[in-house]
Amino acid sequence: MDEKNIYVPYRMRIEKITQEAPGVKTFRLKFVNDEDALSFSFKAGQFGEYSIFGAGESTFCIASSPTRKDYIECTFRQTGKVTSALASCEEGNVIGFRGPYGNIFPLDDWKGKNLLFIAGGIALPPMRCVIWNALDRRSEFGNITILYGARTVSDLVYKHELEEWGSRNDVKLITTVDPGGETPDWKGEKGFVPAVLEKMAPASANTIAIVCGPPVMIKYTFPVLDKLGFTDDTIYTTLENRMKCGFGKCGRCNVGKVYVCKDGPVFTYRQLKSLPAEY
Amino acid sequence: MIESYLLQSSSLTKLFNKLIETRHIYAPVKKGMVTSFNRVESLEEVAKDYIQTTISAKSILFLRNEILFHYKQENGDVKIMEPDLQRIPELVIWGCRPCDAKSFKSLHSVFNWDYKDIIYSSREARSAIISFSCNQADEYCFCTSAGSGPGHTEGSDILLTKLKSGDYLAEILTEKGQLIRDMIPAIFETPSSESKEDNLARIPIVFDTAGLKQKLEQAWNSELWITQSMRCLGCGACAFVCPSCSCFDIQDEKHGKEGVRSRCWDSCGFSLFTRHTSGHNPRETQAERWRQRIMHKFSYLPDQQGFTGCTGCGRCSRACPADMNIREHLAALINDSTSPENRVA
Amino acid sequence: MNEYQTIAAGLLSSGTAAMVIGYSEGSAKRVRPVFFTRPEEASTLVFDSRCVQNIAVYLTKKEIRTEGKIAIIASLPVMRSIIQLASEHQLSEEKIIVIGITPSGEVKQFNGFDALDAYVSSTTIEIEARYREKIEQVEKMTLTERWNFWKNELSACFKCYACRAACPMCYCTRCTVEMNQPQWIPVPSHTLGNFEWHIMRAMHLAGRCVDCNACAEACPLGIPFNLLTKQMILQFKKDFGGYNPSLKGLNILSSYLPDDKENFIQ
Structure with missing residues (x-):
């Protein structure tokens, strides 16, 4: 039969493991089969089902840029059964990956615009994909600003990349930690993301705001963006809900009539406003 | 033909x-x-x-x-x-x-x-x-x-x-x-x-599905979700006997170095169905889970696929240990006057 | 209005109870649990031999706990469940009024757990003859026959967990079957997973099951897993003189007495 069993994952070898923060790791994954690598492609915003054979599958975004073709990366926090099994993996181990699933950040529609990325905690990974994607196509966009906050300095993920982004002339990076989360030599901001956003007051003209973070951060960030003049169509975010299949069959990730796995995970604030609060 | x-x-x-x-x-x-x-x-x-x-x-x-x-x-x-x-x-x-x-x-x-x-x-x-x-x-x-x-x-x-x-x-x-x-x-x-x-058996028509769908569009905040589901025990009997319910779980089982990944029936009535690993649950109460069951069958599926996820077999009502009767509850929803017009709170 | 309807209406109209949980006519000549807050609704309460669902199950639900003081129409098994739940510190005495209906049809209102405990203690749990016969039949089987009997019965289970949902004693917010680190019980409803589920449930009910039979009544597939808990109750009779839920006595399987028989070590 030439049709594929959609539940069968690609086999991926863990090429590199980076400890990002306490309990948070990034895996760089390479396809075991070269043919899989050649036929695979994805776009910024999409996600996949990562699995440990014998433990099960877990859903996270693809955290690397689609412009980096020979590998994919994922970043996860060790929390449940599958992420604990993943966390105990070593470089060289083979894990499963199904995907890519879901919709995308419409990067092509944002050509010529300024991009404002606002992320909190472990929600930088879904944004990292689109940040690198935009940086790899740097000339197509206007100003790129990244505001990233975490509870404490040690909770900031992608520390090397933050350094790299901070040292670039063509990116404005603002990092912040919650009050009390700073170290003596912390040079960034102190304060919650929405407050820092309000203080820095970025211009909304010709700008797209991309917001990813814990629900409470999102809740307080939207009104600030609203005050700064961002319209509902210029604010993007991603939703996450519990999923099993990733392609609209297992029936649990829906928010009203919208499936996060098929219609999302990327939504504009306007779309979000039309949905019930089932996320 | x-x-x-x-x-x-x-x-x-x-x-x-x-x-x-x-x-x-x-x-x-x-x-x-x-x-x-x-x-x-x-x-x-x-x-x-x-x-x-x-x-x-x-x-x-x-x-x-x-x-x-x-x-x-x-x-x-x-x-x-x-x-x-x-x-x-x-x-x-x-x-x-x-x-x-x-x-x-x-x-x-x-x-x-x-x-x-x-x-x-x-x-x-x-x-x-x-x-x-x-x-x-x-x-x-x-x-x-x-x-x-x-x-x-x-x-x-x-x-x-x-x-x-x-x-x-x-x-x-x-x-x-x-x-x-x-x-x-x-x-x-x-x-x-x-x-x-x-x-053929004579089975009276108690409501029409098009009218029901229209009504459900306005019914998100209806009190009936709470009153009807009060006696719901949160088991999966209704979903498992249903001919249309298709939600499933994916589970691994291992025996040493080998094992299987399989798919098994699941139910939106279970409290763990949508619960995140963090403990957050988008459908925290049985009333929300009951609403999902009805909305999925009579509002979402008609929109997505063009037909309802229910064919009126009545099995869920027969199987329910607490006598939740879907026919009766749907009829009540059609005649519901408790739902505020605003669809989303 | 009959006696229990009058009591229920009175408790609601005086504001003594915020809600009455009982039974009313349901569909197809069945009864169903009801949750009344208005005195005029009390006239539709019914109580007869069809009231086999154990409505004590609702007393531990979050949605009900927040309603204020609850009056509950209680058959003897419901009364037993309330005492067992109280002995496990799951219910607060000041929030529950029991409108008990004894097997002989006498209506007794209990405002505190002590009086209810005294009444429950005056009764004994008797396993019905038809179940005793079935249990004897199973016990007489050879190991292979017994294995095949249970395999045949339990393999039908599709794990809808109606048994668990209907059981007042299954109040855990996270059941062992949902623990996945480690995964104690396989999730799929294959024969092994079903065996583990039903054995685990029976073990967790040992010394707690009041033999209300609500689990078996709830099972859409008519699986006789209630034989397991019934057998344990018979075993307690042999080994410990019998089990009855009580606020005063010791829990039968979690207490040690020096003269306990140790005949399980063989």
């Missing part, structure tokens, strides 16, 4: 015996109080005079546990062994009710929606559905309000309606049905003038 024939009562055994020469037949079998679809070897084993089986016919195509693949870890790699779908035998689902047959349409569309599920599809492709019209119903049946009916043809390959004479009106509805007819053409005779309608 419906072709009608007369099948004498004695021809039923001939048809069954012809089919079993080459196919596996699943039919309702009665054991104690429970009637369910089991593999049968003879027509004698098949239950008679059942209004409805306890578990629906979906269990034959959408298995309650289905192995998606086997795996084996060896030499630092993983070997994945997919199930051999070519080995699925030709099946006949015999004695299906029209409501169950219709529900296969909704299973088909969910399992083929964008991503084709070849495990379900292969089994579906190898199955023929021989349904029997209903000449009796109970007070849980409401197929006529859910777009089906006691003699509804949709989803069946052959529909047999028992006539007063004891003979059957055989309606050949699909190519699969024609193939079966061609296996034993002699028993398919010229039909009598007896009307099919006169031999």
Whole structure:
């Protein structure tokens, strides 16, 4: 039969493991089969089902840029059964990956615009994909600003990349930690993301705001963006809900009539406003 | 393309015996109080005079546990062994009710929606559905309000309606049905003038689904979700007996270096169904989970797939240990005046 | 109005109870649990032999706990469940009024757990003869026969967990079957997973099951897993003189007495 069993994952070898923060790791994954690598492609915003054979599958975004073709990366926090099994993996181990699933950040529609990325905690990974994607196509966009906050300095993920982004002339990076989360030599901001956003007051003209973070951060960030003049169509975010299949069959990730796995995970604030609060 | 024939009562055994020469037949079998679809070897084993089986016919195509693949870890790699779908035998689902047959349409569309599920599809492709019209119903049946009916043809390959004479009106509805007819053409005779309608159960229409859908669009904040679900125990009986419910879980099981990944039935009524690992649950209360069940079947699916996820078989009501009666609750929702107009809080 | 209806209406109209949980006519000659807050609704309360669902199950639900003081129409098994739940510190005495209906049809209102405990203690749990016979039959089987008997019965289970949901003693917010680190019980409803589930449930009910039979009544597939808990109750009779839920006595399987028989060590 030439049709594929959609539940069968690609086999991926863990090429590199980076400890990002306490309990948070990034895996760089390479396809075991070269043919899989050649036929695979994805776009910024999409996600996949990562699995440990014998433990099960877990859903996270693809955290690397689609412009980096020979590998994919994922970043996860060790929390449940599958992420604990993943966390105990070593470089060289083979894990499963199904995907890519879901919709995308419409990067092509944002050509010529300024991009404002606002992320909190472990929600930088879904944004990292689109940040690198935009940086790899740097000339197509206007100003790129990244505001990233975490509870404490040690909770900031992608520390090397933050350094790299901070040292670039063509990116404005603002990092912040919650009050009390700073170290003596912390040079960034102190304060919650929405407050820092309000203080820095970025211009909304010709700008797209991309917001990813814990629900409470999102809740307080939207009104600030609203005050700064961002319209509902210029604010993007991603939703996450519990999923099993990733392609609209297992029936649990829906928010009203919208499936996060098929219609999302990327939504504009306007779309979000039309949905019930089932996320 | 419906072709009608007369099948004498004695021809039923001939048809069954012809089919079993080459196919596996699943039919309702009665054991104690429970009637369910089991593999049968003879027509004698098949239950008679059942209004409805306890578990629906979906269990034959959408298995309650289905192995998606086997795996084996060896030499630092993983070997994945997919199930051999070519080995699925030709099946006949015999004695299906029209409501169950219709529900296969909704299973088909969910399992083929964008991503084709070849495990379900292969089994579906190898199955023929021989349904029997209903000449009796109970007070849980409401197929006529859910777009089906006691003699509804949709989803069946052959529909047999028992006539007063004891003979059957055989309606050949699909190519699969024609193939079966061609296996034993002699028993398919010229039909009598007896009307099919006169031999069907009378099931009053209690509401119309289009009206229900319209009403549900405004019903998000209705009090009825709370009052109706107050007695709901949060089990999965309704979903598991339902012919249309298709939600599932994916689970791994391992034995040393090898194991399986499988899919098993799940229910939106379970509190863990949507719970995040963090403990956050988008549908925290039973009322929200009850709303999801009704909305999914009567609002979301009609929007996404063009038909409801309910064919009015009434099984969920029969199975409910707390007597949640879906027909009654839907009728109440249609006449509901408690929902504020604003759709989302 | 009859006696329990009058009591229920009175408790609601005086504001003594915020809600009455009982039974009313349901669909197809069944009864169903109801949750009344208005005195005029009390006239639709029914109580007869059809009231086999154990409505004590609702007393531990979050949605009900927040309603204020609850009056509950209680059959003897419901009364036993309330005492067992109280002995496990799951219910607060000041929030529950029991409108008990004894097997002989006598209506007794209990405002505190002590009086209810005294009444429950005056009764004994008797396993019905038809179940005793079935249990004897199973016990007489050879190991192979018994294995096949249970395999045949339990393999039908599709794990809808209606048994658990219907059981007042299954109040855990996270059941063992949902623990996945490690995964104690396989999730799929294959024969092994079903065996583990039903054995685990029976073990967790040992010394707690009041034999209300609500689990078996709830099972849409008519699986006789209640034989397991019934057998344990018979075993307690042999080994410890019998089990009855009580606020005063010791929990039968979590207490040690020096003269306990140790005949399980063989």
